[in-house]
Each structure stands twice: as structure tokens, then as C-alpha cells.
Amino acid sequence: MLISAKPIPVDGDHVLRGRWADAPIAATVVALAYAQLRHRDISDTELALGLVxxxxxxxxxxxYRRANIGVVRPRLNWRDAAAxxxxxxxxxxxxxxxVVGFWTLVRVEYGxxxxxPLWEALDVSLPVVAPAVLLHAVIAEWRLGRTRDSGTPVLSLLLAGRSGVDVDGLRRTALSLLVRAIFLPLxxxxxxxxxxxFRWYEYDLLTGRYGGAETGVVIYGLLIAAITPGYLFSSRLLATQVKSVDSxxxxxxxxxxxxxxxxxxxxxxxxxxxxxAGGSLTYKSYVDILEYRPGLSALVIFAALMCQLFHYWGEATFGLRSSNLSNRGIIVDGPYRFTKHPVYLSKCVGWFIIYCPVFANDALGVLRSTALLGSVFLIFALRARCEERFLSGxxxxxxxxxxxxxxxxxxxxxxxxxxxxxxSRLERWRYAQEKHSQR
Structure with a gap:
């Protein structure tokens, strides 16, 4: 799911504005929560649950505030509302x-x-899931009524004798659950x-003793903590429901x-x-070459960290809408104002700085390593192209x-x-779609 630049004259339910501050807010929340929980006698899994x-x-x-500004609470038929x-x-x-059944069936992987930590978290969180979901359902019905119906027809298959099955909706729901089942544990x-x-090396990390590499670990931790809640739930009360899933x-x-x-x-x-660096074949990157030039080395490391921060900004901007292969609304601010794919761009530039060989005692080796790094970039280019084609609808x-x-x-x-x-790509995709529909 990607983003948009303003102004764009489109449906307000699909376009989400004013999200520049979400990434620093999420980082601040994670930092404050960690500061409150760090000295408690809890496991790493329980600490992660606390941050999430x-x-x-x-x-x-x-x-909630964004999604419900201007929404008038409807008059309810309480019997219908209860149903x-x-x-x-x-x-x-x-x-x-x-989702839990999927993890159980694929025990070869998830065992x-x-x-x-996945199973430890389930033991802690499962008892509160049912009442929390019930409370959310009551508040959503009281606040919205039939507004923003998610249309997830899990029950329609069971009730097919009384009404027809919404095949498209059922497929969207199944793919949405599969996305959650795969990416939430990861x-x-x-x-x-x-x-x-972090807890093991906390002092060294916070004092910068280990330098840029460990600072990158901190940024990555902030990133994961910011996006994981997006895979936990979707909510019509928050307007974060899944609108479509790429098949x-x-x-x-x-x-x-x-x-x-x-x-x-x-x-x-x-x-x-x-x-x-090392061994009979030596492929040196920028970081290796500048090892004995502290000033230039610090500049390269700083550039790599800026890429990681840009990556965090791009991911955290999605917030509770974080989800691969899904459209949960088109966000109109943050780093996506500059490029359609800031996450992939920052990853590739950062890897280029860290891993691209610029010197080798074996010319064939450096060409091979460069070509393989280019293949990694090609995979992300394909991801970007697939996302664009999916969202072109x-x-x-x-x-x-x-x-x-x-x-x-x-x-x-x-x-x-x-x-x-x-x-030009949109024109080709629409032409191909028209030809396919005429068959």
C-alpha cells in the first residue's frame, strides 16, 4: 500500500491526510513505554507485548479522532444493533x-x-482477546451503526443456505487473514x-559505544514496534479496514x-x-575502504543511518494500516510526498552504501558481487511494480x-x-485488462 501527494480530488474515505507527526509520535511512545517497563521483572516477550x-x-x-470528525452518531434499533x-x-x-489454526497447522515452520515468542505471547494475550473484541464491537456499533461496514463475509459461507455467498468478499477476507498470519509472527x-x-547491551547502545551499526539496531526496533500493531487488527471504528488484497x-x-x-x-x-573484507578474495565496500579515514567513514555511516531513518519514517507513517499486499487507504503525507516507494528506495540506497564493492583484488569477483546486489534491487523493483499495478484499481x-x-x-x-x-504503465495495464475482458 502506498501514498499520495496533495491536493488530490478524490474520495475522502480513501485519502488520509496530516500524518507527518505519526512516526515521531510512535517512536516517543515506544521510548517512554520501554523506560517504564525496562526494570520490571518481565520477559522479553512480555516487554514486546507492552510496547506493541x-x-x-x-x-x-x-x-479514532481523525476517523470520526464530522461523523454523526446514528439512531439505532437496539435489537438490530445487538444482532x-x-x-x-x-x-x-x-x-x-x-489465524491461530494456520500457525498450528504449519507447526514445521512456527514450531x-x-x-x-509467538506462543508465549498467545498464552498471555488470548484471555483478553474475546472481551476486547466485544468491547470494540459495541463501541463501533454505538458510534457508527452501519457506517463503514467492513463486509467481511466469514459467516456467509456458514449461512449460504439463507443467502448467497459473497465470493469476492470471502476471498478478500481469506487473503487478509493469510497476510496477518504470515507477517504478524515475523x-x-x-x-x-x-x-x-537491546536489554543485554543497553548501556553500550545508549552511550553510542558500538557506533552506527548498533544505532541501526535501535532504529530497527522502533520500526518493528511501530508497524506490528497494524497486523493485529483492522477496525471500521478507526477506518483501518482492509479494502482489497493483492491476489x-x-x-x-x-x-x-x-x-x-x-x-x-x-x-x-x-x-x-x-x-x-578478508580471505583470498577481498571485496571492499565504502565502509571498508574508509576504515582508516575517520572523517569520511563517519560521513558514510551517517548517510547509511539517514537511509534507515527514512525507512523508519516510511514504514511508521502507515501506523495501524501497516500491512503487506493490502490496500487500507491511500495516505497523503510523510515521505510519500517525495517518492512512491521511500521504503524500498531507502533500503536499496543503504545496502548500496554498506555492501556495494568498490575495490577488489579480483575484478571478476567485484563484477559478480555488484551484479548480485543489482539482483536484490531488482526484486524490490518488482515489488514496487506489483504494488503499483494492484493499486491502479x-x-x-x-x-x-x-x-x-x-x-x-x-x-x-x-x-x-x-x-x-x-x-505509461497505467495505459499498458488498462489495455491488457480490456483485451482480457473481451476474451
């Missing part, structure tokens, strides 16, 4: 059962030691791992390739792109992407290279 809950509560309050509350509660609980367990590292096999393949366990196979083994995104052809940071380049313009 803190971010979720604060950002939910902010999103809708019961239905929505059952829908949400069925979704939770499906590995690195996913132990993010949460990564957060637990970062917290374990393209290519989009799923290139997205999953960037996450464990596939990233270990593809990035670390197949595309062993990292420049290395949303008029809000189309308006944004077309405006970026002339206003974005890469607009001068796209004016000279036709293939870089979204307008």
Missing part, C-alpha cells in the same frame, strides 16, 4: 481462530525456536529479538522472497551479494501516482525515460 500495546492504544486514540454486534464479534473471533518475533539484544502470484512471490525463511535462501545463499492512488510523474523527486528523470512514468 502502548503504540496500539495511543495511535488508536489518534486514528450486528454479535455477528461482528463472531466474525472477528472466527478470524482469530483461523522453530525463533517463533517461541514482525513480533523480530521485535522480541531486538529487545533481547497476484508474482506479488506474493516477490514479497515473501524478502522475508524469512525465503530471504535466507534467496538473499544469503543464492544471491550472496555482501562485499567481504484505486482512483485515489491513480491520482497520486499521476501527480508524482510531474511533482515527485524522480519527475525530471521520468520526463526523459518513458518507462519510468506511471502514466
Amino acid at each position: 500495546a502502548s503504540v496500539a492504544i495511543v495511535m488508536s486514540a489518534i486514528e 450486528r454486534v454479535a455477528r461482528n464479534w463472531v466474525e472477528a473471533m472466527l478470524g482469530a481462530i483461523v 522453530r525456536p525463533e517463533f517461541r 514482525n513480533f518475533c523480530s521485535l522480541v529479538g531486538v529487545l533481547h539484544h 497476484s502470484p508474482l506479488a506474493w512471490c516477490v514479497t515473501l522472497a524478502c522475508y524469512s525463511p525465503f530471504s535466507a535462501l534467496i538473499f544469503d545463499r543464492l544471491l550472496d551479494y555482501r562485499a567481504r 484505486d482512483p485515489s492512488y491513480v491520482a497520486y501516482a499521476l501527480s508524482m510523474d510531474s511533482k515527485g523527486m524522480f519527475a525530471p528523470l521520468s520526463r526523459r525515460i518513458c518507462s519510468l512514468r506511471f502514466s
